[in-house]
Amino acid sequence: MRTYNDYLQTINTAIAQISYPAQPQQLYEPIAYTMALGGKRLRPVLALMSCEALGGNTDDVLLPAVGLELFHNFTLLHDDVMDRADVRRGKPTVHRRWNDNVAILSGDAMLTMATQYVARADTRHLPAVIDLFNRTAMEIYEGQQWDMDYELRSNVGVDEYIEMIRLKTSVLLGCACRLGAIMADAADADCQAMYDMGMNLGLAFQLQDDALDVWGDPATFGKEIGGDIMNNKKTFLLINAIQRVTGDDAMELRRWLNDPEAERDIKVPAVTALYERLGLRALSDRAIEAYNAAALKALAATSMSDEAKQSFASLIISLTTRKS
Amino acid sequence: MRTYNDYLQTINTAIAQISYPAQPQQLYEPIAYTMALGGKRLRPVLALMSCEALGGNTDDVLLPAVGLELFHNFTLLHDDVMDRADVRRGKPTVHRRWNDNVAILSGDAMLTMATQYVARADTRHLPAVIDLFNRTAMEIYEGQQWDMDYELRSNVGVDEYIEMIRLKTSVLLGCACRLGAIMADAADADCQAMYDMGMNLGLAFQLQDDALDVWGDPATFGKEIGGDIMNNKKTFLLINAIQRVTGDDAMELRRWLNDPEAERDIKVPAVTALYERLGLRALSDRAIEAYNAAALKALAATSMSDEAKQSFASLIISLTTRKS
Numbered sequence: 001m002r003t004y005n006d007y008l009q010t011i012n013t014a015i016a017q018i019s020y021p022a023q024p025q026q027l028y029e030p031i032a033y034t035m036a037l038g039g040k041r042l043r044p045v046l047a048l049m050s051c052e053a054l055g056g057n058t059d060d061v062l063l064p065a066v067g068l069e070l071f072h073n074f075t076l077l078h079d080d081v082m083d084r085a086d087v088r089r090g091k092p093t094v095h096r097r098w099n100d101n102v103a104i105l106s107g108d109a110m111l112t113m114a115t116q117y118v119a120r121a122d123t124r125h126l127p128a129v130i131d132l133f134n135r136t137a138m139e140i141y142e143g144q145q146w147d148m149d150y151e152l153r154s155n156v157g158v159d160e161y162i163e164m165i166r167l168k169t170s171v172l173l174g175c176a177c178r179l180g181a182i183m184a185d186a187a188d189a190d191c192q193a194m195y196d197m198g199m200n201l202g203l204a205f206q207l208q209d210d211a212l213d214v215w216g217d218p219a220t221f222g223k224e225i226g227g228d229i230m231n232n233k234k235t236f237l238l239i240n241a242i243q244r245v246t247g248d249d250a251m252e253l254r255r256w257l258n259d260p261e262a263e264r265d266i267k268v269p270a271v272t273a274l275y276e277r278l279g280l281r282a283l284s285d286r287a288i289e290a291y292n293a294a295a296l297k298a299l300a301a302t303s304m305s306d307e308a309k310q311s312f313a314s315l316i317i318s319l320t321t322r323k324s
Numbered sequence: 325m326r327t328y329n330d331y332l333q334t335i336n337t338a339i340a341q342i343s344y345p346a347q348p349q350q351l352y353e354p355i356a357y358t359m360a361l362g363g364k365r366l367r368p369v370l371a372l373m374s375c376e377a378l379g380g381n382t383d384d385v386l387l388p389a390v391g392l393e394l395f396h397n398f399t400l401l402h403d404d405v406m407d408r409a410d411v412r413r414g415k416p417t418v419h420r421r422w423n424d425n426v427a428i429l430s431g432d433a434m435l436t437m438a439t440q441y442v443a444r445a446d447t448r449h450l451p452a453v454i455d456l457f458n459r460t461a462m463e464i465y466e467g468q469q470w471d472m473d474y475e476l477r478s479n480v481g482v483d484e485y486i487e488m489i490r491l492k493t494s495v496l497l498g499c500a501c502r503l504g505a506i507m508a509d510a511a512d513a514d515c516q517a518m519y520d521m522g523m524n525l526g527l528a529f530q531l532q533d534d535a536l537d538v539w540g541d542p543a544t545f546g547k548e549i550g551g552d553i554m555n556n557k558k559t560f561l562l563i564n565a566i567q568r569v570t571g572d573d574a575m576e577l578r579r580w581l582n583d584p585e586a587e588r589d590i591k592v593p594a595v596t597a598l599y600e601r602l603g604l605r606a607l608s609d610r611a612i613e614a615y616n617a618a619a620l621k622a623l624a625a626t627s628m629s630d631e632a633k634q635s636f637a638s639l640i641i642s643l644t645t646r647k648s
Binding site for chain 2 (some may be wrong): 009021022024026027078081082100101104105108109111112113115116119123126128130131134137140141145146148149164255
């Protein structure tokens with residue numbers, strides 16, 4: 001098995017070779033801009049690794065894998081319009097750098113481009129690949145809609161939150177792993193196990209994201225700590241805090257949630273301390289470990305070689321114990 | 325050959341059978357709302373007619389044809405956000421009835437649903453059908469971007485305008501006709517001729533749309549006459565007027581274009597009279613006839629029966645001489 005960086009390089013080369021028509025400039029420039037922002041390229045890397053681990057040729061899955069990365073970046077582009085986010089990976093978001101109309105239309109074009117790349121699977125695998133991709137896309141829109149709905153509701157349950165992040169984030173990792181397996185002509189049981197592995201990895205990954213916003217190291221996290229706390233974002237931590245808090249802590253939490261003028265230097269450490277008093281750091285760690293274990297169990301059930309399993313296990317552990 | 329209404333009924337039955345998940349409500353309700361607004365269903369009807377006229381079975385093309393109608397309505401939904409349009413087919417647009425975020429996300433879901441329906445072509449035809457659909461979608465986004473660009477430019481040429489409406493409107497009619505031909509296993513020459521027929525029909529159709537806004541019969545047009553004139557919309561007529569107008573008429577036109585307070589009862593008849601003095605009604609009629617003739621010529625080149633050709637010829641003439 002090759003290393004993550006080997007796969008990443010293959011993906012980044014393919015992404016650099018995407019050709020964008022020069023005109024109309026306002027349609028294609030934002031797509032090129034978005035794809036040049038970089039990132040972990042986790043979804044296409046998972047697709048390539050999964051294909052190779054199950055005996056396939058990564059060349060066969062490369063363009064569909066690029067399609068998944070185009071799709072993922074399209075969702076970020078439109079989500080940033082809906083969430084009025086100004087910055088993405090240290091740069092202005094498309095709707096800030098251009099405007100809302102440019103972001104809407106170039107996002108639409110990016111979704112169709114993603115489908116074009118996914119559809120470059122060979123004819124024999126095309127029906128299964130297109131079906132998987134479109135079903136996953138619908139789930140991701142559902143997740144984004146639940147996310148927006150939940151921001152307006154005060155009584156979101158932990159189970160609802162987990163189902164929301166499963167749809168919004170995790171299914172695309174499951175889809176990437178299954179895509180690789182399909183292109184390797186893997187048996188149905190392997191395809192399903194790879195999907196389960198990717199999906200559980202995705203859940204652990206997202207919970208780790210919630211935790212890093214609170215306990216991440218500012219030096220390596222890449223963005224300011226406490227963004228979710230400042231925005232009262234309904235994360236795994238806040239939802240659990242609301243359900244568990246009592247007495248003086250309940251009053252304090254309510255005060256922080258209802259104070260739009262709160263200063264970052266005071267609110268972030270105070271809410272973090274409150275989360276720690278409630279034992280949420282340990283709770284979060286246990287949940288991450290449980291999804292981690294489920295991902296590793298699904299991995300163990302596949303027919304891939306021990307060497308390939310070891311590569312995936314290392315990746316799962318590094319992603320869900322990551323610091324940035 | 326069956327009549328337009330026969331095909332329309334088949335399409336409307338299939339559209340009524342689209343199943344939308346109940347939840348999340350804000351994601352799926354706007355899609356059902358949009359599809360229930362009705363319309364001519366021109367694109368799927370063309371796909372069914374084309375398939376049958378070339379010896380195919382309309383059952384094979386029905387779901388992909390519904391996909392084209394979903395796609396068309398998705399573009400209207402997102403265009404209405406970008407154009408800040410309040411009303412569509414006599415009802416509030418999605419972004420007005422709900423909000424911008426709902427319109428963006430339910431539009432995205434509608435595009436993926438459209439792709440799901442298009443991808444229900446049988447396996448043998450799937451690669452060609454998906455490729456045609458995605459390429460057409462990219463052209464339509466380009467057309468919408470040019471349309472928005474041109475609204476900010478004072479010197480748009482007639483050729484640029486024709487190319488814009490070709491991309492924004494006409495290629496989808498060409499795509500619908502070609503889709504029907506592909507599903508009928510028609511020869512490449514027939515597929516291409518059907519595309520050319522649909523595209524030229526689309527150009528004539530759009531120029532007729534521009535003309536109806538000025539010279540339509542308020543009793544049958546379905547919306548208020550003069551909307552384009554009030555919005556200074558760069559139609560075939562206004563672009564030609566700007567290029568041809570001289571002397572006092574030039575001063576008058578400039579005054580109307582720069583008077584945001586102009587009253588409808590005065591501006592619309594005045595600009596209409598100006599268009600007539602410039603001979604634009606005859607110019608528009610000649611252009612429509614030319615695209616009509618090109619559509620009929622492409623039709624004549626196909627291998628379909630004389631009876632089928634007669635059905636298409638009647639449709640082309642009725643659509644491009646329509647009053648509403």
